[in-house]
Each structure stands twice: as structure tokens, then as C-alpha cells.
Amino acid sequence: MNDERIQVLLVEDNPAYARLLAEAFGGTESEAFRLTHLTRLDAGLDHLSKNPVDVVLLDLGLPDADGLRAVQGVRSVAPSVPIVVLSGRRDPELALEALRQGAQDYLVKGSAENEVMLRAVRYAMERHRLVAETELVRKRQLQVRDEFFSHVSHELRSPLTAIYEFASILADGIAGECSPCQRGYLNIILRNADQLESMIDDLLEVTRAETGKLTIELQRASLRAIAAEAVETVGAAAAAKHLTLCIELEGESPPVYADPVRLRQVLLNLLNNAIKFTPDRGTVTVRTEMWQRRPGHVLASVSDTGCGIPPDALEHIFERLYQTGDDSVEGGRKGLGLGLYISRELIRRQAGEIWAESQVGRGSTFYFTLPVFSLAGVLSPILKPGERRQSLALICLSLTASMGWRSVEAKSAAVLAGVHLLRRCILPDLDLVLPQMESSDGVERIFIVALAAPSGVEVLVNRIRGQLERTREFKDPSFYWRISSESVQIPREFEELSDTEFCAAVADLISLRADTHGTERIANDQEENSYR
């Protein structure tokens, strides 16, 4: 039955007032409104979750929800339905707060006659619609701006390429002998071309961050390894200023749940800033340790003995386009001022926090945190309670390069290709891909935990194998891959455990089996030479 009438939900425990309102809405004879009256918030929320409602009239004095808690309740169950709150008190503060919390209008009982009530309802619905539309327009504008920046940044790359090509041709003496002085000047051109390229990259990243397109691939990652590699990358820049680069790794350093490419990006940003703002012969230190303030998180920091940041500037450094006004620092104004903004977005999207502490003239320290990788935590949404499984499939994709990995980028690219391929092969939401980034024998192993019956595992493995054989990256002869799988039986005793304990126990079991996969199988293969 298609009901064209406006569906009004009235949650009001005062029966006399409710009757009054029902009459205002034309009673059951009304062709414009259909009023549903309930007396408690919980009943109201239940109704909202099961039925279409166009507007909610909400009393603020309900027996089971005091004041604005009722508003919050409705917003969380049905965020797209406009609310008009009804109160017996004349309280402007409460009114304002209700509007801030998401209500569209506020009416005082007794002062609202029939006409006012109906008008308030219509107004609430219209205003709500406008808000939704404005949101759509805003999203569209961001989209347009994103496309604009994308187009512009692509166009900028061609002339930049020509500048780079010819400056390097001259510097390399291809067009005739190049004096050391000339080479010096050409290197300045090249350095600025690099700077320009970074700025173009940053511009693209920022628009991606704003339109929610920042790609973040969360996986188990080694913060230590990434930090060590980042430090090595900036070694030359630090040496040019005779800076001491230190890396201090305190105590435990468990793997984190983060995106290794993005982590590297953040560390490079912080390190490059530290190097830029530290005068000759200073020190830059990278530290990792467990975060005391909150267990289950790792704390990383990049400290320098540089010029420091004044307190009023400290509030703003993570904002877009913020640059230090300090011209005494060489190269201080270079760049778009987007690095820290992007870093903050990246860290936040990896469930971390980032902040800075500083003393002018002494130095600065930039901190960021990341969650420790917990297999149980990652597994728990998949191992739905009440649906206890008897077995899980553990599938392992091993990747290695015969002459060793050409570079960290090449290795990351291979692992990422593997992860993407595996994701395409398996059903989303049901299965889990866990790249194992710490390999001591040059073999990268990616694990999938799949919810599949033993026969299903066979089919899945064959499907993956077929896909791998057709994928360009994995056809490169210098590259070896192998798939192994096993059905992990979940012991009957686990059924006695609570949900949290069950997840933890299954996680431990899988880790154990994964470790065996990791070492055992490779040894077999080296003997049998059964790779590819």
C-alpha cells in the first residue's frame, strides 16, 4: 500500500497533549498526515528503525530519556529524518543546544497552536532537505575542484620534464664541456625542478585527502624497518649540512597495523622538515617505543636541534598552506606548506595521532602514534559470534626474487600486486588478507584467512593460481611465487570461550600455523625446486 501521506512519529508521554496534537494533524481522517504516537523513546527508536518516517516530534521530558539524550538517540538511529523537539519549559539554552544536536526546530508546549505546529513540521522537513542538498552541492564542488587540480597538475608535468631533461643534459656534459661552476648552477635548476615535482604531488594528495580518495592499504608493517629505510633515504641531505642522524629503538617494537608506503611518506616529510630547519652540525633523531599513555599503541618521534617553533605557530603548523614566516631559515619558504597537513590526514586515517612539541632555539619533536597489529582485533569482525566455525582456511602466497629484490619499491610493488590480486579473487567481507612484511629470508609471505570449507579452499587456491599465472607482474622470470594452503581445525575446547577469548585463541592458532607455513614450505621447495 503506497502511502503518500506525511508519516509523523510523535514520541510524547503526556496523553492529553498527544491527543491535542493528533487533532492538530487532522486525526485519523487526515489525507495529508499519518500520525504514529508512542510514549517512550525506546519504542520510538524501534519504530524508526523499522518504518519510514518523514518527521519526528520529540518530547524532551520522556520517562526513559532525559532532555537531549532523546535527540541523540533519534539522530543515531535515523540520521536522515528531521526532528522537531517539544518542551514544556521556556529554555533558550536548551533550544539552541537541541538545534546544534541536530533538531530542526524547537516548540514550547502550550504556545503552539494548530497552525504553528503544522507549519513547524513542514518547515522542519524543508530545512532538512536543504541541508542535504547543500551537502550534495559541496561534494560536487569538491569533485570539480579535484578534477581541476588533477588536470592542472598533469599539464604541469610536461614542461617540468623538458626543464629536467635539458638541465641534466647540460650538467652531464652531453652538449659540450660543462665547467664546475656551470654544473653548480644547473644543479640548482635540477633541485628546484624536484621541488616543483613534490609540490605537484602534494597538491594532488591534498585534493585526494579532501574527496576521501587517499588510498590507504592497512597491513601488518614493521615501523622499525620503515624508519631505518627512511633515515637512509635522507642520509645524503643530512650529510650535506653535516647533521648527525640517529635512530633509537627502545625496547619492544611489535609490528603495527598501518600502510607502509604512507608511513614512509610521513617519516620522510618529518625528516625533511627536521633537516631543513636544523642548522649545520645539528642532530636529528628518530625514536620508536611503546606509548605509555595508551597500551596497544606505538609512539614514534622525529626530534631535531633546530630553531624550534614559537608557541603561537605550533597551533597552526598542521594546517594547509601554513609556512613558517621565518626568512632566516634557508629554504624556509620553499614548498606549498602541505606536508604536515597531508601527514596528519594520513596518520589519522591509520587510527593514529600526530602532534608537535617545541622550544624556540632548542629544537622540535614531532610525535605520532600507530596501533599495534593485533590479529585478534582484525579477525573479530569476521568471526561473528554465534557462528562459531570449526575450521578456517589459511592460504599463503610466497613471493621472492631470484637475484634478490631490486629495491624496496620493487618489493613493495610486488607485495601490493599480490595483495590486490588476492583481494580480487576472494569474496570481500568474508576473507582477510594479511601481508607479512617481516621476512628474514628475502621471501615475502602474504596470508589469507578464509572462511571456507576444506573443498572450498581447493577451489579458491586454484582460482588464485590461475590468476597469478595470467598476471604480468608475476610472469617476470626473475620473480618466484608459490601458493600453499591448509585447513586449520578449531579445537572443540574453544567453544567454551567468550567472544573476545575466542578471537584471541583463534588468532594465536593462526599465527602459529602461519609461522610453520613460513619456514617449513620454503625449505621443501628449495629441495624440490618446485617454484613456479
Add this chain to the structure above:
Amino acid sequence: MEQKGSQMTKKKILIVDDDPDVRLGLHIRLKASHYETFLASDAMMAISEARKVQPDLVILDLGLPAGGGLSVLERFRANTYLAATPVIVVSAKDPAVNREESLKRGAKDFFQKPVKNETLLAAIQRLLEGDSRDVS
């Protein structure tokens, strides 16, 4: 054509880019690295030059006018001889989508402009020295 004597035959590289400065820069750089270079500025020229010259490798700019970049790849793949010629795609555009699209059409590698000289030269060397690969 093999040349007799101690001189090694220079490998032939076809450079396809609609930007004349970028084209010239690549030409000078590759010539200095002892390759024989041929140039084309659009899709039609690319195909006709390739047929005439029979290059050992092609460097292709994806941003050719009228969507020519990807079509060059497709035309190459359709030609029995050219299908075996390795193509390196260089592009100003976002690798996110374009890398996949290029590799799918038979390109051997993809780089975003500007490419560092060492990176491009290493990729060229790798492809020219390697065994002939399957074209997927």
C-alpha cells in the same frame, strides 16, 4: 642490418611524444647513451615510423592528442611484427588507472613524467637485454 667489423649495431628506439621539447630532450639523452633514435609526434606517425624503421624498443607518451596513446598500443598489438616490440609508456597522467590500462594493452613498463634518467635508461637496458617475453 648487421654491420661487419668491431662496431656493435646500435639498438633502435622510437620516441613518441607530442611535446617537441620533451621529444628533443629524450632524443639527445638517448643518442648520448648510444642508441639510434627515431621520432614521432602523434599516433599515425608512430605506426608508420614503427613499420618503416622496425625499432627494438618504443617509448610512448600516453598523452598523445585525441586519445592516441592507448590506441598506439592497441595497433601495435594487432600487428604481428610490432606486437613483439617492447613498449615503455611514459605519461604525465595519474598512474593509478593509467598504469593498469597500459599494461593490459601490452606495455612492458609505465613511468610517470618526469622520469629520472637512471630509471628510464635502466628500464630500456633491461628490456633490450632480456629474453623475449610473452605478450599478454
